[in-house]
Amino acid sequence: MGVAVMGWLSGKIVHLVGMHPAIETGLNAAGATQSPAGPSDIFVHIAPAPHFVPAHEQSHADWRQTLDAGLDQRFLQAKDYAKQCRDRGLGGVVLFVGAPEQAYGVDQAAAAGALGNLTKTLGVEWARDGIRVNCxxxxxxxxxxxxLAAYLVSDYAAYVTGAVMGVDGND
Known part of the structure; x- marks a missing residue:
């Protein structure tokens, strides 16, 4: 089925933060080239799933660690990417990938909920610079x-920004 997206991203350079083998495979099958540094057309941030700590056992350090990884670092890295796009006078694409809101406890729910709002806000704010932001x-x-990741970062989704898509269910 990877044939369906073959070539969508030919000539596009992706800066990928984090690991998700299916997304890496999808981007590669669509023709993207991955680059850990330097200018890129696409920025994809995949946050690692935090360990589950019940709310009543959650320390402030646990809370801050999850918010830092699930929200703060994503925003700061996306902001740097957007600046690079503006400095080059080019648009770009940001894609955040993570677990659903209630998957790993109260800290993850807070981070994922805030990420949804961040995605929507940046999608509107950065659209004027030609930078799309989805999650x-x-x-x-x-x-x-x-x-889905390959589609969202491709030119076929040129009018999709600020979208938060939940993908779950049984295989």
Whole structure:
């Protein structure tokens, strides 16, 4: 099924932060080239799933660690990417990927909920600079997620920004 997106991202350079094998496969199948440094057309941030700590056992350090990884670092890195796009006079694409809101406890729910609002706000604010911002919240690690990621960062989704897509269910 990767054939369906073959070539969508030919000539596009992706800066990928984090790991999600299905997304890497989807981006590669669509023709993207990955680059850990330097200018890129696409910025994809995949936050690691935090460990689950019940709310009544949550320390302030646990709370801050999850918000830092799930929200703060994403915003700061996306902001740097957007600046690079503006400095080059080019648009770009930001895609955040993470777990659904209630997947790993209260700290994850807070981070994912805030990420949804951040995605919507940046999608509107950065649209004037030609920078699209979208988000996938999912547990899945299959071809469907990889193809959705490839679509959202492709030119076929040129009018999609500020979208938060939940992808879950049984395979």
């Amino acid at each position: 996938i919240l999912t547990h899945r690690a299959d071809e469907t997620v990889g193809n």
